Amino acid sequence: MRNLTIWALPLVLLLLIGALIWGLSRAAIDVVMQKESDPTQPDMHIKYGVLQRFDEQGIKRSELIASEMTHTREQDTLLFSQPKLVQTEAGKPTVTVVGVRGKSIFKGSQVWIYDDVELRRAPFDGQAELILRTRDIWIDQQSQQAHSEASVVADMGPHHAQAVGFIADNKVQTLFLKSQVKMTYVPTARTALTGAAAQ
Structure with missing residues (x-):
């Protein structure tokens, strides 16, 4: 035993x-x-990152650069520090958006840039550069529309406008100011001559 x-x-x-x-x-x-x-929960953190989007033909349509990027799987979300988004398309003006922080969802198809944001549309088709300054901007990269409900200041050459909320459409080159609009419009020499001839 x-x-x-x-x-x-x-x-x-x-x-x-x-x-x-x-x-x-x-x-x-x-x-x-x-x-x-x-x-x-974050599953990836990157110091200095570049996120590029291409169309079906392999042509680069946008590039987002940030000093830091953090990824979470929920809605395929990326959080950015010091983001700079540059959108390019043949036949359209380049649009550049910079801010303090940002976020993208659904593989970068929708981007929100916030905290002291500046959007610049390059000079195009005889029009001066358009500069928008606001608190935050949502950008839909598919439709090429940017919008916000925050106060905005817009400058294009000698023209100046202030409003609350806007929709900017890069495909059709329009800027719709939603409410409380104040605007200074300086007519071009051609407009002034046309007006004088009509009198």
């Missing part, structure tokens, strides 16, 4: 230790799986 105890005791201890190790490893895997399954 004593020989059986001497032989069985180490085996029982070995089985107990094995069971303990297996239980701890399962618990650790469960904790890791719980962390991985939480889509709101």
